[in-house]
Amino acid sequence: MKKGFTTGSCAAAASKAAAIMLLSGKKKTQIEIETPAGIKYSPELEDIQLDSGYASCAVRKQSGDDPDITNGILVYAKVSCIDPKDEEGRVLIDGGKGVGRVTRPGLDQPVGNAAINSVPRQMIEKEVRQVMDLYDYDGSLFIEISVPDGEALAEKTFNPRLGIEGGISIIGTTGIVEPMSTKALLDTILVELRQKRAMGDCCAIVSPGNYGREFMKEKYGYDLDAAVKCSNYIGETIDMAKELGFEKLVLCGHIGKLIKVSGGIMNTHSREADCRMELLAAAAIKCGASTEVLQEILGCVSTEEALDIYFREGIEKECFDYIMEKIAFYLSKRGAGQIQTECIMYSNKEGLLGKTENAEDIFQNKDF
Structure with a gap:
């Protein structure tokens, strides 16, 4: 059965691509990352926007043969420079429209944080830091992950009962969606x-x-x-x-x-x-x-x-x-x-x- 890629992989790929476009000033149409499972992911980029202060793009989620309501959604990353440089967090990550926010304790993220889980955050930071090193950029970058359809989709998930409000979660521990839903x-x-x-x-x-x-x-x-x-x-x-x-x-x-x-x-x-x-x-x-x-x-x-x-x-x-x-x-x-x-x-x-x-x-x- 065909495997797919998680929302975390989509967010990391879009973040890397947007960071490259912002720091190089040139548009890209495709990007490659390596998932925690060691599998390469090379999605095409959609809805590309490049401005003097930010770059953004989207990656369309492909769930493979797993029955997943998020299959086909667009996961966006918008990357912008932060001034002055933040020594404590050179890569700052938050959720935008359609990404849920944690309102109850006991989840992967503390109350108040965007529901972007730990492994996707690590993936995003790893990919973006590699780009910053490549372009000798010593400032800080702010990454906003958004999913335009996320709020409506979240009503069909467990998020509302878990206390995640306003959208879906950005998840995945391996970056890969395995067919069948037992583990999920x-x-x-x-x-x-x-x-x-x-x-x-x-x-x-x-x-x-x-x-x-x-x-x-x-x-x-x-x-x-x-x-x-x-x-x-x-x-x-x-x-x-x-x-x-x-x-x-x-x-x-x-x-x-x-x-x-x-x-x-x-x-x-x-x-x-x-x-x-x-x-x-x-x-x-x-x-x-x-x-x-x-x-x-x-x-x-x-x-x-x-x-x-x-x-x-x-x-x-x-x-x-x-x-x-x-x-x-x-x-x-x-x-x-x-x-x-x-x-x-x-x-x-x-x-x-x-x-x-x-x-x-x-x-x-x-x-x-």
Whole structure:
């Protein structure tokens, strides 16, 4: 699959090109940089502007085969001279239009800074300093990174919930966009957890998604939008929470995902494992269901359909007591004695199906 280049690579390339144009007085149409991964990047330059006091240009982001909403956007760099020379920071970097600004602690950049992460900042400074050395320029340069479409795009990202306002982030640790989005998802989960820990949270409320939002509001007065979204990566999320020093974690979610945890499955994506009916049937066996009932459960397409059989047979309480016991066991096993793990499981139709021993206490005491 084809790899792409990050917004950080685009910003660094545009910054280098604008610096060359400013210090040489000549326009360029293409530039080359080396990414932290050691791969060369040679984009064409767009919307070139050269004035006596500044130079600017844009690089169009190419995400390769990765499904990325920033694919095709223009990342701009405007470079201008600063007088007098700033000995402490010869290369000053900030964000302009469409680049978000950090409003909450726990992110890569401190509150108030533009959401241009550390590695992209290092890339920009490295490339621009090489240009300054090439042209024997001993002054300071100010680099403004902007993304004209950034503010609108940011509404489709995690930035608003992370406390990054006004635009997208300039990111990337290798400069390369790898096809598939697993790493990006895990990085986002880590950022959310780190931010909540930095704000003093000792308990992480985690959910695969927003299924059951109304149930959680009505039952526990909790807005599921505030939970860390772990997607299918339940095991990795517990690992991250342990490493960050959380004392407790509560997993809240729909039976369609969480029933898999009762079988020790910590990545709930269907391509990894889909034994929902088998696990529901196993619980029914434990509770004395007949062979005919088991066959009926195994023939179900959805967990909601299987639930109807549980309730029809009157075995729902005994079955979910058993299922929650298994979930508690596997969550605790993953926690490895380093974090208290709890769980609340529900369905769209029936509401609360089961909970571990201390899960409700955490919500009642607002212990998060």
